[in-house]
Amino acid sequence: MxxxxxxxxxxxxxxxxxxxxxxxxxxxxxxxxxxxxxxxxxxxxxxxxxxxxxxxxxxxxxxxxxxxxxxxxxxxxxxxxxxxxxxxxxxxxxxxxxxxxxxxxxxxxxxxxxxxxxxxxxxxxxxxxxxxxxxxxxxxxxxxxxxxxxxxxxxxxxxxxxxxxRPRPGTRPDTRPEAGRRPDPALARSLRELLDERVTEGLALEEAARLLYAHPAHLVRAFSGAYGIAPHQYLMSRRVGRARRLLLDGVPPGETATATGFYDQAHLTRHFKKLVGVTPGRYRSSAR
Structure with a gap:
């Protein structure tokens, strides 16, 4: 990087x-x-x-x-x-x-x-x-x-x-965000399986598109349409889920961030607080 x-x-x-x-x-x-x-x-x-x-x-x-x-x-x-x-x-x-x-x-x-x-x-x-x-x-x-x-x-x-x-001749581009896009549940499932395999190490969209023989934009649309969540949101929620378990086991937030694929502790804290409502440190200290 x-x-x-x-x-x-x-x-x-x-x-x-x-x-x-x-x-x-x-x-x-x-x-x-x-x-x-x-x-x-x-x-x-x-x-x-x-x-x-x-x-x-x-x-x-x-x-x-x-x-x-x-x-x-x-x-x-x-x-x-x-x-x-x-x-x-x-x-x-x-x-x-x-x-x-x-x-x-x-x-x-x-x-x-x-x-x-x-x-x-x-x-x-x-x-x-x-x-x-x-x-x-x-x-x-x-x-x-x-x-x-x-x-x-x-x-x-x-x-x-x-x-x-590149609007079609004689027409204006459709302003609807999903205009003309077809659902593709099989492709969405394949991407989810890839993300599940790469929760910690992560997955670049470009690599996913190459592995699944699909255009990156179609990948994002298919996944969001099938699961109601964008691929990056899904990946972060999986990482937060793993982080919760480690924190409850007493692992410090800094080590938890590294073990679950976050860039650093601040990166973990931002997404953890967004999804859980409290910081990782506070969540860990609440464990009985």
């Missing part, structure tokens, strides 16, 4: 240099993600430049204006912007207060070069479902140990982007 190594810079606003910068960037261990970049800029403008990856951008405060392929665009808060690789663009604050943004740079294989033209024509996607999914992806990417959740969320985002960029 490439450890998250935040890089933060700050420049106070002054009369001579009205620029403020706050930047955090890291490379998570999630297939398809080249970099995560969170930033707040005031008074700073990007010159024209290109990336060799797809740029998936959401703005949490303020707005950005930018030129792409000699056309001006903007990013209000409910918009997801997708900038294709190798196409020049710039960027600057659209308001006096600047902007706060979250960006995921995606490997080209996730979407493919054949969608570059469509992204150049319509880089700003006003789609509430997509905006929600991208926000949740960032939350998962910021938490070491939740790579399966991030990978699952990313594969659904990739599917959604392809749907939005």
């Amino acid at each position: 490439t450890a998250r190594q935040p890089v933060t810079t700050r420049q106070p606003v002054t009369a001579r240099q009205p620029v403020a910068q706050e930047v955090t960037a890291w490379r998570p261990r999630v297939p398809g993600v080249a970099e995560v970049f969170h930033a707040r800029f005031t008074g700073y403008a990007y010159p024209m430049h290109v990336h060799d990856a797809w740029t998936l951008l959401i703005v949490d405060a303020g707005a950005v204006r930018y030129d792409l392929d000699r056309h001006e665009h903007g990013t209000p808060g409910d918009t997801v912007s997708l900038l294709p690789p190798h196409v020049p663009h710039n960027g600057s604050p659209a308001t006096a207060d600047g902007f706060r943004k979250r960006v995921v740079y995606l490997d080209g294989a996730l979407l493919g070069d054949h969608l570059i033209g469509a992204a150049v024509d319509s880089p700003d996607l006003r789609d509430p479902l997509l905006r929600q999914r991208v926000g949740r992806l960032h939350t998962a990417l910021a938490r070491p140990g939740d790579e399966l959740e991030a990978e699952s969320r990313l594969t659904l985002i990739g599917e959604r982007l392809r749907d939005l960029l």
Whole structure:
């Protein structure tokens, strides 16, 4: 795993240099993600430049204006912007207060070069479902140990982007989250069996898709449809179940975290408290 190594810079606003910068960037261990970049800029403008990856951008405060392929665009808060690789663009604050943004740079294989033209024509996607999914992806990417959740969320985002960029001629893309998806209980059961075999060591979605000869997005949908829970939620609940037994046997939380597949004790505590209602330490001390 490439450890998250935040890089933060700050420049106070002054009369001579009205620029403020706050930047955090890291490379998570999630297939398809080249970099995560969170930033707040005031008074700073990007010159024209290109990336060799797809740029998936959401703005949490303020707005950005930018030129792409000699056309001006903007990013209000409910918009997801997708900038294709190798196409020049710039960027600057659209308001006096600047902007706060979250960006995921995606490997080209996730979407493919054949969608570059469509992204150049319509880089700003006003789609509430997509905006929600991208926000949740960032939350998962910021938490070491939740790579399966991030990978699952990313594969659904990739599917959604392809749907939005390739609507059928004469139609608009269906905005229903499960439109046109068929249940597949046999595939869901196979994935559950795989997860049961890998509770401690974990299972990457990409590997599961390869082993089960299924597209990652179809895997996530089939499992969620069959069991009413996402694969990453199922795996975490199995780990918490094992952790409960160890804690009641008197095993300290730190050792329990390692023995049950959590990234560290903090990772165990977050999921344990979410599912049980108390911290692992308090749960252990309650044992009779």
